[in-house]
Amino acid sequence: MRDKALKVIERLEELYPNARLELEYDNAFQLLIEAILAAQESDKKVNELRRELFNKYKTPEDVVKAPLDQLEKDISSINFYRRKAKLIKKCCQALVEEFGGEIPKSVEEMVKLPGVGRKTANMVIGGAFGLPAIIVDRHVLRVAQRIGFTDKKDPDKVEQDLMEIVPKESWTKFSFLLLNHGKNICLARNPKCEECPICDLCDSCKTKL
Numbered sequence: 242m243r244d245k246a247l248k249v250i251e252r253l254e255e256l257y258p259n260a261r262l263e264l265e266y267d268n269a270f271q272l273l274i275e276a277i278l279a280a281q282e283s284d285k286k287v288n289e290l291r292r293e294l295f296n297k298y299k300t301p302e303d304v305v306k307a308p309l310d311q312l313e314k315d316i317s318s319i320n321f322y323r324r325k326a327k328l329i330k331k332c333c334q335a336l337v338e339e340f341g342g343e344i345p346k347s348v349e350e351m352v353k354l355p356g357v358g359r360k361t362a363n364m365v366i367g368g369a370f371g372l373p374a375i376i377v378d379r380h381v382l383r384v385a386q387r388i389g390f391t392d393k394k395d396p397d398k399v400e401q402d403l404m405e406i407v408p409k410e411s412w413t414k415f416s417f418l419l420l421n422h423g424k425n426i427c428l429a430r431n432p433k434c435e436e437c438p439i440c441d442l443c444d445s446c447k448t449k450l
């Protein structure tokens with residue numbers, strides 16, 4: 242399985258030499274807030290909002306100081322903005338009170354923050370801090386299942402399976418590659434197996450002889 246993972250990485254790296262998150266961000270604080278905003282919302286929509294939002298809210302303290310109705314107004318173009326505004330306020334409050342306004346650098350600490358699950362925590366750890374992180378979003382989960390890296394459905398269990406198969410130094414890159422592959426070729430409804438460079442390694446390839 243480890244061999245297969247290495248081959249998948251090698252081939253997908255050729256296809257996506259600049260694989261990364263679609264969310265744009267300048268620091269861990271921004272990526273954390275954006276990850277909360279991006280739940281049941283497109284990354285594109287979050288990217289459209291980010292410049293104006295972070296001109297106003299540069300730190301967790303800025304969010305804590307702002308009235309809730311103002312924050313709601315500032316993110317009102319986003320799905321479920323009222324619920325998300327409350328979560329962002331609580332998350333920033335906890336960041337200020339428990340972590341001195343700094344974003345913690347471990348998944349275990351980060352998941353203590355309101356609104357932050359393992360997916361978001363790993364996204365920040367891998368995306369903003371450049372540390373090893375397996376990010377299991379819906380694309381990574383689907384592609385990993387199809388290839389045959391896991392038979393689990395629960396994202397936390399899929400994360401565990403992938404952590405065992407993929408060398409730690411490649412966790413983040415591997416996540417970005419599967420994420421990009423899931424968005425471009427291994428689509429949810431109609432995977433384009435005929436264009437896929439890892440068909441011979443994939444348990445679900447439709448065109449495999």
Ligand code: SF4
Pocket residue numbers: 384387388426427428432433434437438439440443444445446447
């Ligand atoms: S072969 Fe098909 S199912 Fe397998 S990873 Fe490629 S696109 Fe997805």
